[in-house]
Amino acid sequence: xEHALLASFLEGRTPAATFAQSIxxxxxxxxxxxxxxxxxxxxxxxxxxxxxxxxxxxxRLLQSLLDGTIPWMSANYTGDCLMMSDDFQPENExxxxxxxxxxxxxxxPTDDETRALLKTLR
Numbered sequence: 001x002e003h004a005l006l007a008s009f010l011e012g013r014t015p016a017a018t019f020a021q022s023i024x025x026x027x028x029x030x031x032x033x034x035x036x037x038x039x040x041x042x043x044x045x046x047x048x049x050x051x052x053x054x055x056x057x058x059x060r061l062l063q064s065l066l067d068g069t070i071p072w073m074s075a076n077y078t079g080d081c082l083m084m085s086d087d088f089q090p091e092n093e094x095x096x097x098x099x100x101x102x103x104x105x106x107x108x109p110t111d112d113e114t115r116a117l118l119k120t121l122r
Contacts (some may be wrong), residue, residue: 001026003048006088016064020074025089027077034105043077045085048105053082054091055121058098062118063101065109072108079103094120 001023009019033041061078064070070078079102080087090096101109101117110115 001043001045001078001119003046003051003085003087006045006078006081007051008038010051010053010060012060016060016069016089020064020070023074023077027074027105030077030080031073032040038074041081043084045081045087048100049088051088052090053095053099055098058095058102059118061102062098062121066111066114066118076105 004058005014005019005022008014008095009016013023030043033039061070061075065072079099082099083103084088090099098117099120
């Protein structure tokens with residue numbers, strides 16, 4: 001994932017639909033890698049300046065997931081990218097927990113679960 005693209009989406013400069021389309025292939029490739037016999041999905045985020053991920057940023061991602069603009073696998077991949085990059089840091093524990101929630105690929109969340117988390121961030 002390109003650092004600049006992720007930062008631009010989080011800040012609202014890149015529309016969610018454009019962001020989703022831009023990362024679709026790499027999110028799909030990561031998922032395919034996890035499902036392969038090797039069971040390895042690659043997450044690579046280009047370097048960039050330090051970026052503090054705020055409640056507003058996570059609310060944008062969650063709202064995009066809730067309204068279907070960003071599919072679950074792409075949102076999940078985005079959460080993984082936020083966790084794996086040293087250049088993206090959560091502003092507080094609440095944001096860190098929201099990032100971990102999005103990065104949890106054990107199952108897609110329900111709309112009610114997503115709404116509940118979104119409510120805590122607003």
